[in-house]
Amino acid sequence: MAERRFAEGDFEARVRTSFARQRAMETIGARLTVVTPGVVEIEMPYAQRFTQQHGFLHAGVISMALDSACGYAAYSLMPADAGVLTIEFKVNLLAPGRGERFLFRGTVTKPGRTIIVADGQAYAYDGEGEAKLIATMTGTMMSVVGRRDIEG
Amino acid sequence: MAERRFAEGDFEARVRTSFARQRAMETIGARLTVVTPGVVEIEMPYAQRFTQQHGFLHAGVISMALDSACGYAAYSLMPADAGVLTIEFKVNLLAPGRGERFLFRGTVTKPGRTIIVADGQAYAYDGEGEAKLIATMTGTMMSVVGRRDIEG
Amino acid sequence: MAERRFAEGDFEARVRTSFARQRAMETIGARLTVVTPGVVEIEMPYAQRFTQQHGFLHAGVISMALDSACGYAAYSLMPADAGVLTIEFKVNLLAPGRGERFLFRGTVTKPGRTIIVADGQAYAYDGEGEAKLIATMTGTMMSVVGRRDIEG
Amino acid sequence: MAERRFAEGDFEARVRTSFARQRAMETIGARLTVVTPGVVEIEMPYAQRFTQQHGFLHAGVISMALDSACGYAAYSLMPADAGVLTIEFKVNLLAPGRGERFLFRGTVTKPGRTIIVADGQAYAYDGEGEAKLIATMTGTMMSVVGRRDIEG
DSSP states (O other), rough: OOHHHSOOTTTTHHHHHHHHHOOHHHTTTOOOEEEEEEEEEEEEOOOOGBBBBTSSSSSSHHHHHHHHHHHHHHTTTSSEEEEEEEEEEEEEEOOOOSEEEEEEEEEEEBBBBBBEEEEEEEEEEEETOOEEEEEEEEEEEEEEOOOTTTOO | OBBOSSOOHHHHHHHHHHTTTOOHHTTTTOEEEETTTEEEEEEEEEOOGBBBBTTTTTTHHHHHHHHHHHHHHHHHSOTTTTTEEEEEEEEESSSSSOSSSSEEEEEEEBBBSEEOOOOOEEEETTTTTEEEEEEEEEEEEEESSTTTTTTO | OOBOSSOOOTTTHHHHHHHHHHHHHHTOOEEEEEEEETTEEEEEEEGGGBBHHHHHOOOHHHHHHHHHHHHHHHHSSSOEEEEEEEEEEEEESSOOOSSSSEEEEEEEEEEEESSEEEEEEEEEEEOOOEEEEEEEEEEEEEEEETTTTOOO | OOOOSSSSSSSSHHHHHHHHHHHHHTTTOOEOOOOOOOEEEEEEEGGGGGGGTTTOOOOHHHHHHHHHHHHHHHHSSSSSEEEEEEEEEEEEEEEEOSSSEEEEEEEEEEESSSSSEEEEEEEOOOTTOOEEEEEEEEEEEEEEETTTTTTO
């Protein structure tokens, strides 16, 4: 696992283009707010249509946004011809998904040539703008080259 | 962790009532198809609005349905006055989320009084009805009693 | 991730040779008892020198044996010139590591060309030979070819 | 999950007493070096008898020390009459366990009354004292009160 520490010049454009193709992000109302080499942030408002039985944001929606944040943090460090696939992730739910809006940050912990490990945090913001850590993720991403169905 | 092996009489009604309150399940088009003590199945059709950048079902949507399946498998074995919370889960994505419809099964592996561990499988079905295992989950659920905001 | 379903002819010899090089297995008193394509079993006796503070087998020792079982289950399906590396694993501790001896089984869930996912179970046996499931693992293994320091 | 932010006065003595009862720590040559509220560090030298087939420290040994570091980080914030149990953990192996000595740090991410989540890092040190991050853990620990077999 040789390390790749530097993002290629157009990394932000590639991340934004790929994110725009994630229909699921549009559907949950998520926006890409920060794209730097190895760190990506996504924000979304609370939405009743994505709640679980107690009225909190569903753990799966939190996972969806964290997976995209971690995946694009990894993708930002990949070569221009690579696609990104999530191999696996683990999510710990630390507090209920209660708040007005949510921020999801993905950060690359280990940049490898094939395997990239990223860690994520999810925060809930209340009406006063106070943030609370509600979930963490560790995800393993794979850089895939030369597969027509895995581009971007 | 004393074990609780038997479901209380009305477990199916309790599971179905709680599931119906998960707005996220309705939003992704998921239906509850099987509810037996310790085993729950959920099905949903492929939907473009929940895809990632390659057109596959987003890993987060797969996680959402698996989390609900595992959570309700756990809930089916809880006492009538308990609510269920997901503490954490891990998902392995084994194959792309490509198919016409998807089935998610959650099964209790370890029924404890406070902590319940459940394992899940996600299958994709193509036009001929052939099933392919696309993801697995291991989730840790908690039985919560006496909290007004965690009922069902 | 093209699938590799068949073990190469000498898989058992390769697994046994590699296992014999794991000094940690000898140190904890573990023996390789079953080696079939995609399934490997390891057994070990209870040993006080590997206990945690309550006198149970330490979760790390359970993980060690499960990791080896899952890793060799994966390795049994790899080509003869490959080495195996563990990328990550998750362990759920379901019951205390209390017993006279322990059995650890690793089974390949998803055989890929580069990435192989395996699931493991750990059982404790008491004096009457009754088995109890005490832990489960899901592990992600990687097939590595052409690296001098990763052979076998 | 009401939060418990403060360690009780004798937390360090309780952690050190419990650690001293972990025979597995003595067996792998691990020492407790740092005990502060919510953060615990453990160190151990490289030992050939705990290697895997390529001569690296076995992932299970890394997990063992990380589990103890995370578990005692959690335990340091528990009330004096509680015992600590690991419910589950996930480990990502980022680089081979190659080095002269190793440091394992566990830090509480979410202190709950019953459930405590801790994150860990493992570092390898070479002959020049250069550190390399070789593994990370996320673990879920449980505070157990009133069970005779789970004290400390």
